[in-house]
Amino acid sequence: MHPLQWVLQVQRSLGWGPLASVSWLSLRICRAHSSLSSTTCPSPERQEDGARKDFSSRLATGPTFQHFLRSTSAPQEKLSSEVEDPPPYLMMDELLGRERKVYLETYGCQMNVNDTEIAWSILQKSGYLRTRNLQEADVILLVTCSIREKAEQTIWNRLHQLKALKTRRPRSRVPLRIGILGCMAERLKEEILNREKMVDVLAGPDAYRDLPRLLAVAESGQQAANVLLSLDETYADVMPVQTSPSATSAFVSIMRGCDNMCSYCIVPFTRGRERSRPIASILEEVKKLSEQVIRPPQPPKVLGLQGLKEVTLLGQNVNSFRDNSEVQFNNAVSTNLSRGFTTNYKAKQGGLRFAHLLDQVSRVDPEMRIRFTSPHPKDFPDEVLQLIHERDNICKQIHLPAQSGSSRVLEAMRRGYSREAYVELVHHIKESIPGVSLSSDFIAGFCGETEEDHVQTVSLLREVQYNTGFLFAYSMRQKTRAYHRLKDDVPEEVKLRRLEELITVFREEATKANQMSVGCTQLVLVEGLSKRSATDLCGRNDGNLKVIFPDAEMEDVNNPGLRVRAQPGDYVLVKITSASSQTLRGHVLCRTTLKDSSANC
Ligand code: 5AD
Ligand code: SF4
Numbered sequence: 001m002h003p004l005q006w007v008l009q010v011q012r013s014l015g016w017g018p019l020a021s022v023s024w025l026s027l028r029i030c031r032a033h034s035s036l037s038s039t040t041c042p043s044p045e046r047q048e049d050g051a052r053k054d055f056s057s058r059l060a061t062g063p064t065f066q067h068f069l070r071s072t073s074a075p076q077e078k079l080s081s082e083v084e085d086p087p088p089y090l091m092m093d094e095l096l097g098r099e100r101k102v103y104l105e106t107y108g109c110q111m112n113v114n115d116t117e118i119a120w121s122i123l124q125k126s127g128y129l130r131t132r133n134l135q136e137a138d139v140i141l142l143v144t145c146s147i148r149e150k151a152e153q154t155i156w157n158r159l160h161q162l163k164a165l166k167t168r169r170p171r172s173r174v175p176l177r178i179g180i181l182g183c184m185a186e187r188l189k190e191e192i193l194n195r196e197k198m199v200d201v202l203a204g205p206d207a208y209r210d211l212p213r214l215l216a217v218a219e220s221g222q223q224a225a226n227v228l229l230s231l232d233e234t235y236a237d238v239m240p241v242q243t244s245p246s247a248t249s250a251f252v253s254i255m256r257g258c259d260n261m262c263s264y265c266i267v268p269f270t271r272g273r274e275r276s277r278p279i280a281s282i283l284e285e286v287k288k289l290s291e292q293v294i295r296p297p298q299p300p301k302v303l304g305l306q307g308l309k310e311v312t313l314l315g316q317n318v319n320s321f322r323d324n325s326e327v328q329f330n331n332a333v334s335t336n337l338s339r340g341f342t343t344n345y346k347a348k349q350g351g352l353r354f355a356h357l358l359d360q361v362s363r364v365d366p367e368m369r370i371r372f373t374s375p376h377p378k379d380f381p382d383e384v385l386q387l388i389h390e391r392d393n394i395c396k397q398i399h400l401p402a403q404s405g406s407s408r409v410l411e412a413m414r415r416g417y418s419r420e421a422y423v424e425l426v427h428h429i430k431e432s433i434p435g436v437s438l439s440s441d442f443i444a445g446f447c448g449e450t451e452e453d454h455v456q457t458v459s460l461l462r463e464v465q466y467n468t469g470f471l472f473a474y475s476m477r478q479k480t481r482a483y484h485r486l487k488d489d490v491p492e493e494v495k496l497r498r499l500e501e502l503i504t505v506f507r508e509e510a511t512k513a514n515q516m517s518v519g520c521t522q523l524v525l526v527e528g529l530s531k532r533s534a535t536d537l538c539g540r541n542d543g544n545l546k547v548i549f550p551d552a553e554m555e556d557v558n559n560p561g562l563r564v565r566a567q568p569g570d571y572v573l574v575k576i577t578s579a580s581s582q583t584l585r586g587h588v589l590c591r592t593t594l595k596d597s598s599a600n601c
Contacts (some may be wrong), residue, residue: 009170018445028354063126076094087213094216097128103137104130107154109143110373111271114253114314115144117240119181119208120288124241134165135257139177139215141201144184146266148475156182156196163198170326177218179203179211183270186227187479193223205256205271206230209238223288229272239288243460248527248569249369250289254282254357258316259345260376262403263414263481263488264446264474267316271558274317279357283364285313290365309569310369310540313505319375319384322351341378344414355383360392367571367594370527371544372393374401377425378416385432386498393594396433397543400426401441405460406453409446419460426464435601437543439468444502445495446474447486454498461505465513467543471508473499507581514579515547520601521589522547524574526566537566537588539574549574557592571597 037130057133080305102123106116118139120130123213131137140162159178179201180192186204193199200218202225203211210226234256255276258268289308312511315321323329330350341546360372370393377400388394400422404410406419417425429436461469476488490498522541530536532546537551553563554572566572571594576586592598 020404045106047453052236054315055556092221093218095126095212097126097212097215099127099129100138101131101136102128102139102141102593103132103134104141104143104412106143108143108147108151108183109249110312110314111253111316112143112145112257114240114251115182115205115208118235118238118253119143119203119211121238121241123215124212131157137176138174139179140165141179141181144180144182144268146183146187146477148472149477150475152184155180159196159199159440163196166198175221177201177215178333179214179218181205181208186229186270188264189227191293193225200224204229206233208235209233221601226273230275231273233273234275234277236277236498239285248525249312250292250308251312251314252282252285252289253277253314254318255315255321258571259320259343260416261315261344261414261481263412263486264477266477269479271316274320274496276321276323276325276351278317279323279352279360282313282357283360286361286364286368290368290415302410309571310371311361312371313357315372317376318372319354319379321357322425324351325358335381335383337378338417338425339423340417340424342416343378344416347542352424355378355381355387358384358387358394361392362387362394365484366393368393369542369594370545371397373399373571375399377401377422380425380429382432385429386410388436389433395542395544396435397437397439398429399441400431402431402448402450402460402464403443404446404453404456406449409449409453409457412448412482413443413446414481419456423463424461437467437545438464439470439544440464440466441470441472442502443472443474444499445490447476447482447488447490449490449498451475454501458501458505461502465509466506467510467513467545469502469510471499471502471506504578510581514581514584517545517576517584517601518579520576521598522576522584522586522601523592523594523597524572526570528568539566539572541574541584546582547574547576547586549586549588552588554588557590557596566591573597 062480077171102120104116106112128139134140142155142158144155157251159180159192162178166178167174177200178198180199182205185192185202189202192202200223201211201214202223203214204227204230206478207214214224214226228457235253240251240253255274256273257274259263259267259274290309292308329352334349335353335355358370358372371390376400380398388396388398402422403413403415405419410418410422412429419556426438429438442461444457473492474488474490476483482488522539524539524547526537526539528538529551530538533548535551536548539547539549541547549572551565556562556564566588570591572591573589574586575589576584578585
């Protein structure tokens with residue numbers, strides 16, 4: 001069911017008219033109770049009684065249908081420095097953070113890391129402060145993941161710990177507010193509020209702009225929620241705040257949501273329909289990042305402070321990008337799917353596609369590496385592969401989630417390709433981009449997976465020889481097609497045994513693939529000190545593999561005769577001397593630039 005339908009259905013079942021948002025819905029529930037008890041929702045914070053009474057009287061002049069429409073269509077062009085106009089039941093200053101301290105905790109994928117930065121950017125503009133100390137926090141927000149049951153269980157456990165923190169909070173301090181953001185808020189909706197009474201705020205992935213209002217409502221002791229999904233929200237105008245100021249790389253969100261409806265996956269239900277961010281705003285963000293300064297621990301001796309050196313374009317199906325934001329974009333030449341691949345949805349027409357975006361982004365700064373994740377194998381037309389091959393600063397690294405090596409299972413998963421089509425694509429990619437580094441996702445023990453299907457997945461791992469892999473045991477999710485139509489019939493212990501086998505084979509093959517780099521000279525972007533040794537530095541090669549090398553003096557190619565030590569954000573050439581399934585080791589030869597580098601493999 002569409003989330004909007006969900007809201008309306010609950011409203012109808014309660015006999016109400018259209019509502020402003022679910023927060024309004026939860027407030028109305030409180031009012032319904034209050035007519036019995038003549039109070040608003042019970043709250044443990046008695047000292048807020050006055051504020052709540054005042055709030056309740058303002059509630060009587062609650063939002064109109066117009067406000068509902070306004071708050072769901074999230075304007076893209078709004079100035080980010082502006083604070084939202086307050087809804088009729090809140091005062092302007094109640095929308096402000098008034099220096100309350102927010103503690104943000106992120107679970108799950110890179111999209112959630114980016115969402116955390118978006119949420120923080122919005123709250124910062126409303127006058128909240130950020131704290132990294134849980135004990136200091138006035139507001140704790142968990143950015144959550146629903147992809148597998150285990151991910152959700154981690155959040156429930158964390159909520160139990162936070163409950164203790166909330167109960168122990170001295171009365172002399174402002175009450176602690178707890179919020180659940182992201183996929184779990186979207187999937188479970190009011191079930192979270194009912195199960196965990198200590199949760200004050202729920203905000204789905206498209207509702208972060210509403211956080212100041214939701215927190216303002218929560219301040220009065222009410223629970224507040226907005227889990228409406230949007231057809232156009234991309235947070236295009238919200239510049240995420242980089243959480244780690246020393247980072248050499250940044251993530252730039254280019255699209256949200258997913259229309260693929262793979263039968264095992266909850267993402268289309270938690271993150272909604274696929275929509276792309278306008279190219280102009282992506283380019284603007286990449287330009288800003290290229291000019292953003294990294295502050296290394298010690299002042300670098302020659303290059304001076306430098307801009308960020310790596311951007312990863314981010315999206316649920318990053319290469320399905322399609323900017324339709326301007327009418328003339330619809331005349332663009334249409335691009336094909338990868339050969340032998342189909343979609344679960346009706347063919348989409350027009351718009352500026354991923355190859356165009358990649359071309360534009362890679363031109364912003366030739367010294368900035370470009371990566372992208374996570375793509376779908378169906379959207380690798382030749383123009384994308386060609387561009388990756390030709391452009392020095394587009395990394396020769398492709399994530400190609402296969403999910404299974406059995407055509408039968410792939411069909412049950414509704415992936416839109418057979419094993420043969422996938423293998424053909426792999427060969428085509430390897431021919432088009434010599435030296436390309438490949439990674440993949442696999443699920444062990446999907447509904448109906450036989451031993452023979454599993455053997456086929458093992459053989460695919462051997463055939464492709466991925467450099468990196470992400471392997472998971474299947475976890476049935478409610479709402480998905482598999483939940484409604486298939487049987488989760490592979491016993492847990494069999495799933496885990498198959499997963500172990502996949503991990504072992506993947507490691508053996510990745511070690512072999514990575515050992516091909518031994519003896520090569522590779523260009524490495526320095527990240528900083530190695531976590532395991534204070535005398536080693538750590539960086540990433542073009543294929544995104546970790547490279548460890550001793551922190552030693554070296555020559556700077558652009559300043560002959562000068563001896564330098566590598567700093568975060570420097571490009572260095574490293575001679576690779578050994579390799580494992582996850583790391584390369586070597587010794588540093590010189591400092592260089594991406595343009596001038598002479599990496600030999
Ligand atoms: N169970 C296990 N793994 C899953 N993934 C997605 N849904 C499930 C599920 N229900 C995996 C897929 C996807 C990755 C992000 O998570 O491999 O590519
Ligand atoms: Fe989930 Fe499939 Fe969409 Fe990936 S492409 S997010 S696996 S539905």
